[in-house]
Amino acid sequence: MNHRRSSPGAPGKTPVAAASPWKASHERQRDRAVKRDAVIRAAAREFNRKGYHNTSLDDIAARLEVTKPTVYYYVTSKEQLLFQCFVAGVERIREAFRDVRRLEVPARERLNAVLRHYGEAVASEFGWCMVRAEEQDLSPAMSRHIKALKSEIDHGIRRLIREGIQDGSIHPCDPKMTAFALAGALNWIAHWYREDQSLSGAQIAEAFVRVFEAGLSPRGNGALAQAPAARPAPRRRARRAPAPLAR
């Protein structure tokens, strides 16, 4: 069992003419915040390892070497735990947007800067929660909150893309689809990063930015992408492939 250190026998007394009971109170509050954060962090790690539904609060408590009621002393529900993890992850990305607003460079470079931070956030310990938190697992209120945050980020990316098209730093494209593609690629990091940590989050983000920038088509040597005749003849296959499941 785990115990409060310090012997009962008591060292001593109350040193110091209690200059401030507030001091102690602040100390306490700080301790509490630290512990609460530890709970949230432990939850994030367990969710990351086993998924939300396969993680019980007993698991989280065990990981912290305390018991379930102790966990409940710091958070009100499992749901809230997931929510907090989500917010912790997403906050980094919002911050990236705030930072970038001050840069006076073409929009594409601001976008790249955001994407780098985005990638790092997704590869962080809260990445899984941020990316995979399912709205269905949360109360309507929390779900709305999460959706709003996600939407804010999505529209932030779209805005940067539009600005880039305007200032000429980004190739003309559909901002909505492009934003989905970028965010999707980055979000997906959370799925495989756990198993393959050969690169840091920053390195992955950097590699992705390079891919996004350059595209697949070779440059320069005249082979200008879309030679229409070369297209693989879309192969109309009635929209639905003959699935293994009979219709």
Add this chain to the structure above:
Amino acid sequence: MNHRRSSPGAPGKTPVAAASPWKASHERQRDRAVKRDAVIRAAAREFNRKGYHNTSLDDIAARLEVTKPTVYYYVTSKEQLLFQCFVAGVERIREAFRDVRRLEVPARERLNAVLRHYGEAVASEFGWCMVRAEEQDLSPAMSRHIKALKSEIDHGIRRLIREGIQDGSIHPCDPKMTAFALAGALNWIAHWYREDQSLSGAQIAEAFVRVFEAGLSPRGNGALAQAPAARPAPRRRARRAPAPLAR
């Protein structure tokens, strides 16, 4: 209780030279397969709507207007249901690889063809299961199986990228990271497609392929991407942004 499907040797009791006990038997089996597929399809739809863990077999049964034991008559477990949904989705993508092998066009175009089918598969009713089936929810055996299938697809994409680099149809890049970026963007469709069906799967896939091909950098007019001086000065920020959770 797994049922004697077709009992291979099990002759015995039904010698019956009669002209067509087989006929009926085949009819039956076909009916059974149809019903089983309906179960799997209904499961996919419910998983898609509410997530795996928030869907009970009673829900699925209700959706089919039968009862839970009836569902269990066609599948052995909930886990198997998820697995089957996954396989149904992924099979389409494998098929796309097989098809494409026959095309005699540059690798980039074969890759694009695969990506289009990939996108359509992810936007299909099995997309969610294919993409979000978590290994932790499945038995080790099934989990291994799924991993193998995913890996097969991943390496198929990487191979096409390598071939494209060799035949000059794809800009030199890191095949692994590029494959992750492409697959991630497409996989992510499953997350938002449910809510925003303004485009068909094929249209989305097409739009994504365009994004991947062209990249973000403007083309042609001299602004050749990576003017090194233009880079946003990586902003070393100690690798980890000050998170809302105290460390």
Add this chain to the structure above:
DNA sequence: TAGGATCTCTACTTGTGAGTATGATCGAGC
């Protein structure tokens, strides 16, 4: 029409995990 195979139901068992009631323990202040 009997008899067996197929299919579906009602009614259960069982395990698990979220959340809680209650009280013990500790440090600090009077």
Add this chain to the structure above:
DNA sequence: GCTCGATCATACTCACAAGTAGAGATCCTA
């Protein structure tokens, strides 16, 4: 020493959902 608030544990409740037992219904072949 006593109290009070903060912290944590033991031991529960309770709901839900996976999976099962076993009987009834239905169809096919003889």
